[in-house]
Amino acid sequence: MGIYIILTLSLNLEYGYGGQPNFGQALFYGMGAFMTAILTSNLLFVFAHYPSANICTITSLVQRESIAASNPVATLLAWVISGLVSVLVGALIGFAASYPALRVREEWYLAMVLLVAAQIFTIIFSYDASLGCGFDGIAGISNPFAWLTSTSIPILNSSYAFPSIYAGVIALFAYLCYTLTERLTSSPFGRLLKAVRDDWLAASTLGKNVNAIRAQVMVIGSAMASLAGWLYVYYIGVANTADYTSSFTFSIWVMMILGGYANNRGAIIGALVLTLINELTLVGSTLIQAYIPGFNPSVVNYSKYLLESLLLLILLIYRPKGLLKESRIRTPAYTVFKDGGEEQ
Amino acid sequence: MGWLPGSILRSIFESGIFLMISIGLTLTLSVIKLPNFAHAEFLTIGAYTSLVISQVLPNNLVVIILASFLAAAILALAVHNTVFKPLINRKSSAYILVLASFAAAQFIRYSVFVAGSLGGVLSAHPRITVTPIVYIAGQAITNIYLATLIVALSSTILLSLFFKYTLIGKCMRAVSSNTTLAQLSGIKIENIVSAMWILAGGLGGVGGALLSPYVTVTPALGFNLLLEIFAVVIFGGLTSFVGTIIGSLIMGFAENTFMDFLNIYFGVPYTYTQLIPFSLIIIVLLVKPTGFGVSYSANKALRRFLKEN
Numbered sequence: 183m184g185i186y187i188i189l190t191l192s193l194n195l196e197y198g199y200g201g202q203p204n205f206g207q208a209l210f211y212g213m214g215a216f217m218t219a220i221l222t223s224n225l226l227f228v229f230a231h232y233p234s235a236n237i238c239t240i241t242s243l244v245q246r247e248s249i250a251a252s253n254p255v256a257t258l259l260a261w262v263i264s265g266l267v268s269v270l271v272g273a274l275i276g277f278a279a280s281y282p283a284l285r286v287r288e289e290w291y292l293a294m295v296l297l298v299a300a301q302i303f304t305i306i307f308s309y310d311a312s313l314g315c316g317f318d319g320i321a322g323i324s325n326p327f328a329w330l331t332s333t334s335i336p337i338l339n340s341s342y343a344f345p346s347i348y349a350g351v352i353a354l355f356a357y358l359c360y361t362l363t364e365r366l367t368s369s370p371f372g373r374l375l376k377a378v379r380d381d382w383l384a385a386s387t388l389g390k391n392v393n394a395i396r397a398q399v400m401v402i403g404s405a406m407a408s409l410a411g412w413l414y415v416y417y418i419g420v421a422n423t424a425d426y427t428s429s430f431t432f433s434i435w436v437m438m439i440l441g442g443y444a445n446n447r448g449a450i451i452g453a454l455v456l457t458l459i460n461e462l463t464l465v466g467s468t469l470i471q472a473y474i475p476g477f478n479p480s481v482v483n484y485s486k487y488l489l490e491s492l493l494l495l496i497l498l499i500y501r502p503k504g505l506l507k508e509s510r511i512r513t514p515a516y517t518v519f520k521d522g523g524e525e526q
Numbered sequence: 527m528g529w530l531p532g533s534i535l536r537s538i539f540e541s542g543i544f545l546m547i548s549i550g551l552t553l554t555l556s557v558i559k560l561p562n563f564a565h566a567e568f569l570t571i572g573a574y575t576s577l578v579i580s581q582v583l584p585n586n587l588v589v590i591i592l593a594s595f596l597a598a599a600i601l602a603l604a605v606h607n608t609v610f611k612p613l614i615n616r617k618s619s620a621y622i623l624v625l626a627s628f629a630a631a632q633f634i635r636y637s638v639f640v641a642g643s644l645g646g647v648l649s650a651h652p653r654i655t656v657t658p659i660v661y662i663a664g665q666a667i668t669n670i671y672l673a674t675l676i677v678a679l680s681s682t683i684l685l686s687l688f689f690k691y692t693l694i695g696k697c698m699r700a701v702s703s704n705t706t707l708a709q710l711s712g713i714k715i716e717n718i719v720s721a722m723w724i725l726a727g728g729l730g731g732v733g734g735a736l737l738s739p740y741v742t743v744t745p746a747l748g749f750n751l752l753l754e755i756f757a758v759v760i761f762g763g764l765t766s767f768v769g770t771i772i773g774s775l776i777m778g779f780a781e782n783t784f785m786d787f788l789n790i791y792f793g794v795p796y797t798y799t800q801l802i803p804f805s806l807i808i809i810v811l812l813v814k815p816t817g818f819g820v821s822y823s824a825n826k827a828l829r830r831f832l833k834e835n
Contacts, residue, residue, distance in 0.1 A: 290561050290624050294811065297753075298753060298808055301800075301804055306801075429632070432628060432632060435628075436629075484636045484640050484643070487632055487635075488632075490632070495629045495633065498613065498618075498622060499613065502618070
């Protein structure tokens with residue numbers, strides 16, 4: 183949930199405020215995830231003084247899990263380092279992706295280039311076994327707080343303590359990202375972004391470096407997406423290319439459009455609503471299977487995508503601005519002005 | 527060099543298929559300037575129509591092709607009327623249109639998924655037998671191969687004749703080069719656009735039907751080819767028919783003969799074939815975003831005329 187919020191916020195920053203249609207969100211997210219998985223599995227062996235081994239084998243998977251369950255220092259260190267590196271890598275790729283973004287001729291070409299780049303990423307990572315273990319992906323990335331079970335602290339060593347702690351960590355990061363985007367978009371930088379989005383020519387005649395601003399917003403957005411990828415891998419425990427497809431990017435777009443274009447609170451609401459729908463279809467499929475034997479459960483699974491696309495079509499046609507309107511900029515000056523207005 | 531003749535024949539066949547499936551998108555892009563990501567779904571519908579019809583009338587290629595043209599054309603019209611017309615009338619931005627076509631594509635695709643899993647045809651083969659007719663250099667030329675070539679060539683020729691000599695074709699060109707002027711001179715834009723959708727969807731459907739005997743028909747059939755279609759069209763400069771023909775030839779040869787060459791002499795595995803269209807898109811968009819085709823643009827002709835005099 184928190185992960186989706188981060189992703190939606192980052193897309194909102196890029197498209198809603200910056201006007202850059204990022205159809206390659208899965209690329210940045212997946213890159214963050216794979217960076218994390220590769221680094222973690224190698225770093226764990228280094229920190230725990232194991233001989234380095236092939237990270238794809240089952241034995242190494244078991245070893246990784248045992249280290250994560252017993253060695254808190256190595257686990258946490260690997261967690262933090264892989265997080266920092268994946269955010270950095272995400273920022274770098276975002277910068278690289280902004281290169282074509284500034285040079286393509288027609289509006290939707292950028293969308294095309296990013297979509298294709300995401301697809302290339304998926305293909306390379308799923309066919310080249312030396313990079314990310316191919317189709318199977320890298321498994322055995324334990325929760326960074328899994329070692330709590332082996333401690334003797336009474337409440338914390340129960341089996342649901344560490345998932346809830348990690349959920350808290352994700353929520354904390356989501357909150358940080360929300361604050362960051364809210365701050366950014368309320369700042370002069372946010373106004374500049376909107377100016378570039380609405381009329382880049384006018385902005386550039388006013389002496390603003392449009393290309394630099396577009397590059398900056400791509401860097402921030404993709405770093406956030408990579409951050410989400412990092413959190414996701416530690417949550418789900420495996421980095422697999424099947425999770426980072428264009429339909430995934432599409433879901434994030436639905437969340438953003440649903441919540442409201444250029445509105446950070448809207449982005450959060452969109453992410454929440456869509457995750458709820460996904461969960462409901464999951465519950466629905468289990469219920470239907472329980473009550474109607476012989477019913478094909480994949481139909482319900484497909485209906486999730488049907489609902490998603492139908493929702494987006496209806497939104498685009500009838501309510502293109504989403505649930506919440508584009509928010510006003512909340513600056514200190516604005517609050518003072520508003521308070522003053524009420525006093526009079 | 528024993529692999530070469532077979533590989534070249536395969537390339538020609540795939541070029542024909544690529545031409546059939548991407549010429550409709552060229553049409554859409556040139557008349558209403560819409561990058562339609564739902565175009566690939568017309569193929570899926572065409573392939574499924576061929577699957578259904580071939581259960582009733584096996585091996586009747588003419589009926590199958592006509593039926594898939596019809597089915598995909600109806601779908602295209604429906605998509606236009608429900609999704610694109612309201613959005614275009616409201617003058618939505620290109621991104622919104624792209625997103626809407628993405629959503630429409632996903633909707634169609636998963637409808638087919640649901641229908642397919644209810645009908646038990648999630649992956650099936652149509653009842654069209656592929657029989658060899660002639661042998662050239664030890665390679666079999668099958669009936670589908672010939673049909674593909676004939677349909678692709680004849681539809682290209684018919685299309686160009688249609689644009690040159692019929693009134694509706696001329697109107698379509700007028701709308702393509704300047705919509706406002708065309709409207710001012712009394713062309714009913716709505717009818718022209720509908721005709722365009724029928725052609726674009728129908729040709730895509732025929733492409734899908736021709737493809738169906740060779741592959742396993744799945745609901746994701748079209749979607750998997752989507753970026754290849756875009757690669758062909760982008761290579762041809764989006765609006766040019768000549769460009770699309772060249773683009774499909776390049777794609778056909780790059781994915782077969784060139785890939786065989788790389789595989790045999792450099793050991794590049796075939797799984798990387800998919801990377802070819804993607805790299806083509808990125809290279810063309812970055813190096814020469816206007817593509818490599820000549821388009822029907824009246825503006826350009828006028829400018830050239832003025833420059834010469």
